[in-house]
Amino acid sequence: MQDYRKLRVWQKAHQLAINAYALPAYLQEPKGWALRDQILKAAISIPSNIEEGAGRGSDPDFARFLWYSMGSCNEFESDLILGGDVKLIPGDVLTRLGNEVSEVRQVLTRLIQTVEL
Numbered sequence: 682m683q684d685y686r687k688l689r690v691w692q693k694a695h696q697l698a699i700n701a702y703a704l705p706a707y708l709q710e711p712k713g714w715a716l717r718d719q720i721l722k723a724a725i726s727i728p729s730n731i732e733e734g735a736g737r738g739s740d741p742d743f744a745r746f747l748w749y750s751m752g753s754c755n756e757f758e759s760d761l762i763l764g765g766d767v768k769l770i771p772g773d774v775l776t777r778l779g780n781e782v783s784e785v786r787q788v789l790t791r792l793i794q795t796v797e798l
Contacts, residue, residue, distance in 0.1 A: 688735065689788055690785065694750065698725050720764070723756040727754055730747070740796050743796055751793070754789065762775070
């Protein structure tokens with residue numbers, strides 16, 4: 682078992698989840714509530730799956746949970762785009778968080794490739 686807190690990908694994903702908590706300020710109206718909940722669930726799921734996979738006893742299990750994190754990255758990004766398209770999330774916030782999730786995805790991709798070798 683490895684200490685997930687030392688993994689660069691977890692650190693970036695954890696920071697992304699923290700930054701996602703600023704989004705509810707833009708999603709206060711009832712029409713934004715479902716999107717707010719969905720975005721936060723996806724944001725929390727990214728580091729959570731990395732944590733869970735790191736605690737597994739094998740590389741195949743770890744890789745599987747890293748792939749779950751990748752799916753949550755995609756879900757988070759898609760929800761962000763939707764929030765921007767329906768004018769609930771400002772463009773600058775959308776760009777900043779979009780860049781962060783892209784960074785997480787890049788580091789995650791490299792780790793998956795390493796673990797699956």
